[in-house]
Amino acid sequence: MSHPLLTLTTDxxxxxxxxxxxxxxxxxxxxxxxxxxxTHRIAPQNILEGAFVLASIFDAFPxxxxxxxxxxxxxxxxxxxxxxxxxxxxxxxxxxxxxxxVVRGRxxxxxxxxxxxxxxxxxxxxxxxxxDILAPAAAHILGGGDPAAFGPPLPKVLCLANFEPRxxxxxxxAEIIFRDAFGNLVTNLHISQVQQIxxxxxxxxxxxxxxAGLVRTYADRPPGQVVxxxxxxxxxxxxxxxxxxxxxxxxxxxTTVWFHRxxxx
Amino acid sequence: MSHPLLTLTTDxxxxxxxxxxxxxxxxxxxxxxxxxxxTHRIAPQNILEGAFVLASIFDAFPxxxxxxxxxxxxxxxxxxxxxxxxxxxxxxxxxxxxxxxVVRGRxxxxxxxxxxxxxxxxxxxxxxxxxDILAPAAAHILGGGDPAAFGPPLPKVLCLANFEPRxxxxxxxAEIIFRDAFGNLVTNLHISQVQQIxxxxxxxxxxxxxxAGLVRTYADRPPGQVVxxxxxxxxxxxxxxxxxxxxxxxxxxxTTVWFHRxxxx
Amino acid sequence: MSHPLLTLTTDxxxxxxxxxxxxxxxxxxxxxxxxxxxTHRIAPQNILEGAFVLASIFDAFPxxxxxxxxxxxxxxxxxxxxxxxxxxxxxxxxxxxxxxxVVRGRxxxxxxxxxxxxxxxxxxxxxxxxxDILAPAAAHILGGGDPAAFGPPLPKVLCLANFEPRxxxxxxxAEIIFRDAFGNLVTNLHISQVQQIxxxxxxxxxxxxxxAGLVRTYADRPPGQVVxxxxxxxxxxxxxxxxxxxxxxxxxxxTTVWFHRxxxx
Numbered sequence: 001m002s003h004p005l006l007t008l009t010t011d012x013x014x015x016x017x018x019x020x021x022x023x024x025x026x027x028x029x030x031x032x033x034x035x036x037x038x039t040h041r042i043a044p045q046n047i048l049e050g051a052f053v054l055a056s057i058f059d060a061f062p063x064x065x066x067x068x069x070x071x072x073x074x075x076x077x078x079x080x081x082x083x084x085x086x087x088x089x090x091x092x093x094x095x096x097x098x099x100x101x102v103v104r105g106r107x108x109x110x111x112x113x114x115x116x117x118x119x120x121x122x123x124x125x126x127x128x129x130x131x132d133i134l135a136p137a138a139a140h141i142l143g144g145g146d147p148a149a150f151g152p153p154l155p156k157v158l159c160l161a162n163f164e165p166r167x168x169x170x171x172x173x174a175e176i177i178f179r180d181a182f183g184n185l186v187t188n189l190h191i192s193q194v195q196q197i198x199x200x201x202x203x204x205x206x207x208x209x210x211x212a213g214l215v216r217t218y219a220d221r222p223p224g225q226v227v228x229x230x231x232x233x234x235x236x237x238x239x240x241x242x243x244x245x246x247x248x249x250x251x252x253x254x255t256t257v258w259f260h261r262x263x264x265x
Numbered sequence: 266m267s268h269p270l271l272t273l274t275t276d277x278x279x280x281x282x283x284x285x286x287x288x289x290x291x292x293x294x295x296x297x298x299x300x301x302x303x304t305h306r307i308a309p310q311n312i313l314e315g316a317f318v319l320a321s322i323f324d325a326f327p328x329x330x331x332x333x334x335x336x337x338x339x340x341x342x343x344x345x346x347x348x349x350x351x352x353x354x355x356x357x358x359x360x361x362x363x364x365x366x367v368v369r370g371r372x373x374x375x376x377x378x379x380x381x382x383x384x385x386x387x388x389x390x391x392x393x394x395x396x397d398i399l400a401p402a403a404a405h406i407l408g409g410g411d412p413a414a415f416g417p418p419l420p421k422v423l424c425l426a427n428f429e430p431r432x433x434x435x436x437x438x439a440e441i442i443f444r445d446a447f448g449n450l451v452t453n454l455h456i457s458q459v460q461q462i463x464x465x466x467x468x469x470x471x472x473x474x475x476x477a478g479l480v481r482t483y484a485d486r487p488p489g490q491v492v493x494x495x496x497x498x499x500x501x502x503x504x505x506x507x508x509x510x511x512x513x514x515x516x517x518x519x520t521t522v523w524f525h526r527x528x529x530x
Numbered sequence: 531m532s533h534p535l536l537t538l539t540t541d542x543x544x545x546x547x548x549x550x551x552x553x554x555x556x557x558x559x560x561x562x563x564x565x566x567x568x569t570h571r572i573a574p575q576n577i578l579e580g581a582f583v584l585a586s587i588f589d590a591f592p593x594x595x596x597x598x599x600x601x602x603x604x605x606x607x608x609x610x611x612x613x614x615x616x617x618x619x620x621x622x623x624x625x626x627x628x629x630x631x632v633v634r635g636r637x638x639x640x641x642x643x644x645x646x647x648x649x650x651x652x653x654x655x656x657x658x659x660x661x662d663i664l665a666p667a668a669a670h671i672l673g674g675g676d677p678a679a680f681g682p683p684l685p686k687v688l689c690l691a692n693f694e695p696r697x698x699x700x701x702x703x704a705e706i707i708f709r710d711a712f713g714n715l716v717t718n719l720h721i722s723q724v725q726q727i728x729x730x731x732x733x734x735x736x737x738x739x740x741x742a743g744l745v746r747t748y749a750d751r752p753p754g755q756v757v758x759x760x761x762x763x764x765x766x767x768x769x770x771x772x773x774x775x776x777x778x779x780x781x782x783x784x785t786t787v788w789f790h791r792x793x794x795x
Contacts, residue, residue, distance in 0.1 A: 014571060016711060018710070021762075023566050024592070027535055031592070056282035057286050060286035126747035217391035231390075233282060267562075270557060326554035445546045497657050498547060
């Protein structure tokens, strides 16, 4: 591959030496790898948020991209590490639910356990497998290596239950899984689950607030109004026009959102 | 171009999937593009701050650099997107004032409206034109494309009135437009507007505080003293030696600063 | 060098134009240089924290890497700038203690004062030598230039006294020098100073709290327990399992930590 491309999604925080150390290992093994920092501000150990972010960026990247996720509260235990080939791209990380987001609605082409000690750093720490095992594993793929060298194939990756909304008799019980820098509240309900229903037919409840229908874009309503729309990543999002929905509704990740199809629709 | 170079200035925040998605689109279209994140922490929808940052970094970059700014409160409305060629570099973004900063004191070589649907992603969202229209537009220039393909030329870009200080009978009424990580307060008054006057001749008022003259560097005064100086980007800056001017003066973006030429100078 | 690699460690903050301006200068001089942001969130003017971060990432990078550190409270005074060749890599920055961390336990291969006006930008500001002197100096090395062109060799770089713990009759008086995004508290005591002693023999005191022995990894103890361990960078770290040690112990950089070898060990 002439332009190896790696993305990183972690909860390391932006302040310390961890991210740079991981990058140094990759760049020593595959010089010239281009690295995109997706985020290092996943809330500490929030696997669900990491799975959401990976699923949200996936379609924007070209074939051959390697996505490395490190949100790893089980480091040092017997949780597995895995490499997943999906729709021509790669996702590597602990098999704790983090890899489960990109699987939804996409074609899994292979899953391997990352278990081969020969593809690790010579000395592996007890607390930083991102640098010592996952960075060399990413470099293995970035350098054109065979994934079968990692270890045995795995039948599936772990998917977190609350990554999917729960269907009800007239819609869904969904959940906020991400609050962005503007205060927009992104739910786990996806366009593929609502596109059969007319946008006006939805009635949405969040934090004691009722929203009638989905709008097309923020500018369709006056400033200050609470709206729901299909966002640019394909998720249903609750927003306040020119405002901060998280603050105005006192809501955030974990907040329940009810979607009802109205009787007249 | 053998080393395509792109900078990004946005209000997307550093936490979410938006920046990475935009980069993925560019890298899929022009593999190997080098991307410099200027900042993704422009205060939400603060066009003035974005215009200031773009103007401040411009001279440090080599010819051919493409600067993409996305602070776009009007996304989904009929605001225009534009590509500006200035002094051998490119600036792309919404024509809402964001592009107006780099124009000050530099040679505009061309402005085009970004309007050609063929240079967009196949599907354009209603809320993320940065990824769906501006990223492919930046890739078009990074890949050596003809700007005339974007659409009709535009006569000028929008410049925000408060990007320029207001002249008075004995100087200027200026405004803080940026507070940096050290608490230094950067005004919109530029070296080109003060260099005819001896540095000692200025008397400066901010937040009830009076400063006599401009110093050469922070170390010219003892710790704790409030000073004014021409900063490294060419702006007049209010600082506290080894301290935080923003906190000490309770001042920040929007604070008025009076510059008076003293009678005796 | 086919893949010039530069890392940046500064206190510029992530919000402003300073980091990008510095990068623009390097990329104009050595196009295609790959740049890794270690951190721009060193606490303003905290040289000790910068020295720690540089020392912590160093071993992860390949030979030929240039590390540029800019924490420079003395900018504009007569403090020296220096280029240090250590173990096949380069560290450039002000000689104020920032370069002293990587020297510990590694082979110094050369030190040069960065003094040659011909290797600077044409115009040098009084307040931003990172961009105007150090960025071109880094580019000089990245482009394969001779370090002797910088200026006279220097006999040594400055090392901060509190970068090293103080030996006592039964161990060390150490200090927290870094608090990471998880709240883990990293001390200045290094594995090389404790590895002769059985891990169980240590008794550790911090903020009125006593910890018995070093554990191997976080998962060795139940959630909520305060533990000490050798972290992935080789430093002794105080952590709370699945918690935030900084908050729980009300401790952070500067907090004293006593290490006692127990009598029975």
